[in-house]
Amino acid sequence: MSKPVSVDDNSFDQVVLKAERPVVVDLWAPWCQPCKMIAPILDELADEYNGQINFVKVDIDQNPKTAARYGIMSIPTLLIFKDGQPVSQLVGLRPKRELKQNMDAALK
Amino acid sequence: MPQDKTSYDVIITGGGPAGLSAGIYTARARLSTLLIERLAIGGQIATAEQVDNYPGFPDGIGGFELGQLMHQQATKYGLQTVTADVTSIKPAEKDITVNTTADDYTARAVIIAGGSKRQKLGVPGEEEFTGRGVSYCATCDAAFFREKPVAVVGGGDAAITEAIHLTKFASKVTVIHRRNELRATRILQEIAFAQPNMEFSWDSTVEAIEGESFVERLSLNNVRTGEKSTLVVSGVFISIGFQPDTGFLKGVVPMDANGLIITNERMETGIPGIYAAGDIRQNSARQAITAAGDGATAAIYAQKYLTEQA
Incomplete structure (x- = not known):
């Protein structure tokens, strides 16, 4: 079972931008109900893409710099990074199928 | 993940209180049941921070937690769940076909509990600036x-x-x-x-x-x-309300001008084996508790129907 790991403003560059694989970043906050709803889906996807894509989460309440850096104004937002660059931004609760399409695209 | 099995006694579309409650009843009736959810378990109520009017929780309960508990309860009795979009439902003499983005399934009875979608304004800039204000x-x-x-x-x-x-x-x-x-x-x-x-x-x-x-x-x-x-x-x-998610059901089950499914008090749609429960049906009180009640009612009459058919 592979689960998304927490990263913070300090570890973000190292863990996300310098990763050798694509990284899915889940931007969330404790007060956000749809963030709770999307979490089990991301757990499933972390398992399905284990070894291909890294999954991390950023609590934007504790780490406002990362949210500001990418102009995040709505959560949940998923950012998919490839070679240090955001290649997809998915805002709100989205169907798992759509998340997979974006993840598959990042693997190409 | 698609289930290996594609044929069920009952298929439920929608994983909110209506669908989950229906699932508890059909699973306990030992009917093989598949629940198909488009987004996430719990449905609309899961977005509520606190639910204070659901009986049994005097201190209130988080909407997400309520949905998870209902799902655990149904799963305990054998409910299976798949995440997919239902694209069409086709009634037939014997089995009803449910086409989805994951797989095509058949069932002897279908309970439609897909709830409603958030209404959008539909004005220029709305899509473009989603997440940007x-x-x-x-x-x-x-x-x-x-x-x-x-x-x-x-x-x-x-x-x-x-x-x-x-x-x-x-x-x-x-x-x-x-x-x-x-x-x-x-x-x-x-x-x-x-x-x-x-x-x-x-x-x-x-x-x-x-x-x-x-x-x-x-x-x-x-x-x-x-x-x-x-x-x-x-x-x-x-925040301008919700609309029923029934576009794909036009011509399949009777609906009113607002796209709400018309049922009788047994949640029957008039199409043999097809039931509707919760916010998706006409005259719903649009509460978690009434949706759960609809789901239980639909499940009980679906079970009766299947017994009579057998």
């Missing part, structure tokens, strides 16, 4: 708008609750409502009118959401005078 969840996103002017579109309980929440963060909250009075319940109106940083733009509709990279202003139209105006905001929260 356009939001559908004030509790999620209020913190991004500290000391900034925002607008709320709508006049019902949900809209006014969101507006009140936003006054704690935003410099100013303008409620834009197409009528000249609120539909929200009196106590919410009293709280809203007492907020020093809340204003109202009556008889108004949003024509466009504009800005460069982020929302900067709204174009408003006064529906009474036809006068156009501009409102400078950094964010706009849209």
Whole structure:
């Protein structure tokens, strides 16, 4: 079972931008109900893409710099990074199928 | 993940209180049951921070937690779940076919419990600025708008609750409502009118959401005078209600002009083996508890129907 790991403003560059694989970043906050709803889906996807894509989460309440850096104004937002660059931004609760399409695209 | 099995006694579409309650009943009746959910378990109630009117929880319960508990309960009795979009339902003499984006399934009975989707404004800029100032969840996103002017579109309980929440963060909250009075319940109106940083733009509709990279202003139209105006905001929260998710069911089950499925008191749609429960049906009280009741009713009559068919 592979689960998304927490990263913070300090570890973000190292863990996300310098990763050798694509990284899915889940931007969330404790007060956000749809963030709770999307979490089990991301757990499933972390398992399905284990070894291909890294999954991390950023609590934007504790780490406002990362949210500001990418102009995040709505959560949940998923950012998919490839070679240090955001290649997809998915805002709100989205169907798992759509998340997979974006993840598959990042693997190409 | 697609299930290996594609043939079931009962298929339930929608994983909110209606579908989950139906699943508890059919699974306990030892009917093989598949629940198909489009987004996430719990449905609309899961987005509620706190639910205070569901019996059995005197201190209230989080909507997400309530949905998870219902799902655990149904799963314990053998309910299977798949995440997919239902694309069509085809009734037939014997088995009903349910086509989805994951797989095609068949069942002897189907309970449609797909609830409703958030209504969008459908104006220029709405899609483009989603996540860049356009939001559908004030509790999620209020913190991004500290000391900034925002607008709320709508006049019902949900809209006014969101507006009140936003006054704690935003410099100013303008409620834009197409009528000249609120539909929200009196106590919410009293709280809203007492907020020093809340204003109202009556008889108004949003024509466009504009800005460069982020929302900067709204174009408003006064529906009474036809006068156009501009409102400078950094964010706009849209809360204008819900619409049933039944477009793909046209011609399959009877619906009213609003797209709500017509049922009798047994949740029967008139099409043998097909039932509807919860917010998706006409005259629903649109509460978690009534949806759960609908789901149980549908499950009991589906079970009866299957016994009679056997």
